[in-house]
Amino acid sequence: MSETIVMPKLGMTMTEGTITEWYKEVGDTVEKGEPVLMISSEKLNQDVEATSSGILIEKFGNVEDELKVGDALAFIGEEGEKPSSADKKDTDAVSVDVTEYEKPASPADMPTQQGVTKHQRSNRIFITPLARRIAADNDIDIQSVTGSGGKGRITKRDIEHILESGTHIQTGSQQELAAQQSAATATVSVGEGLSPMRKAIARNMRDSLSQTAQLTLHRKANAEQLIDFQQTLRDKLSASNSEMKLSVTVLLARAVVLALQELKSMNATYHDGQLKEFDEVHLGIATSLDDGLLVPVIKNAHQKTIGALANEMKDVTERARNGEADPSLLSGSTFTITNLGASGIEYFTPILNPTETGILGVGTLQEELVLAEDGTVKTIKKIPLSITFDHQIVDGAKAAEFLSVLVKYIESPYLLVL
Incomplete structure (x- = not known):
């Protein structure tokens, strides 16, 4: 019996969780009730257990990735089984269809022997939910972003790099530019570099004071x-x-x-x-x-x-x-x-x-x-x-x-x- 493990809601105010550790790798056998990974919220660390037995077919997030409550974390099924589009919905590799906006491929974008090019080479962009949200908050065109994650996935660090460089801002005075960069940096720096628990405490306390x-x-x-x-x-x-x-x-x-x-x-x-x-x-x-x-x-x-x-x-x-x-x-x-x-x-x-x-x-x-x-x-x-x-x-x-x-x-x- 196949199963999609999703990010659980561990408290009334929890909106997202962080993957702290994977106990299983793709291809491993998983027994019902066995911990598959550990997540952390603003209050505690929690093991996420499988509710059915099978093979870990796919993982939808890496350690330190932040996913929204309800997003898919992993897919467990029979050997050879593949998750459907419904199973993958709201995973940390969110697919955004940009076929209408795809530019003709340049020679630099043509497939290489390794099958990897500088830009995305299909009609889909792979991006983590956190990176997608930060990009939307700061009006960053994700079509222009080169992902550094697996399979070209755009990560939070890729968006942060653009925010730090200021290259996403095309117009405005130097004062406006500095103000926008400062605001963007504040958006992504709350709790940065802290442990998952301290990062969550930092966010909760900032939210408490701001609201x-x-x-x-x-x-x-x-x-x-x-x-x-x-x-x-x-x-x-x-x-x-x-x-x-x-x-x-x-x-x-x-x-x-x-x-x-x-x-x-x-x-x-x-x-x-x-x-x-x-x-x-x-x-x-x-x-x-x-x-x-x-x-x-x-x-x-x-x-x-x-x-x-x-x-x-x-x-x-x-x-x-x-x-x-x-x-x-x-x-x-x-x-x-x-x-x-x-x-x-x-x-x-x-x-x-x-x-x-x-x-x-x-x-x-x-x-x-x-x-x-x-x-x-x-x-x-x-x-x-x-x-x-x-x-x-x-x-x-x-x-x-x-x-x-x-x-x-x-x-x-x-x-x-x-």
């Missing part, structure tokens, strides 16, 4: 009661021989969930021109890795007790750091928390997780001297909070109100269990 009006508000909360409450719960857990680890971050997560249920305008996503507020809280927990960042999601966090949150936060962050996170674990968040307290950071300006309305940054505990009611000076601990929000959707007053509600739960922590 939203981000503003960050800062405020401190008195953490004395929260710390006392944490110690009380720890003592109770220890007395019952429980091994649960109850951190301040867990209590903050519970406080955030309750605050979001009071102010649903902060528990919202804005995507494809549609704003949606949620009753459910799906809480993203920013988790640092050696080579990047992942945001595993606690689904339906509003339905979980403090203990359940503690256990699930430990589970999802460990899975993310161990490379065991699947796409379902890394998608669907409605709000995100990122904590840099362990790094000694006080305040910072976190960048929105794309499509979300808000993200909370948590800093390190700080000691401050305050004047008590009896006139004495005492030391208290405060926790710095930074809320970044999309000013297109939420005004500063509403974001400030969210911080006030959050501070209420932090400074009156027994409300967390009601």
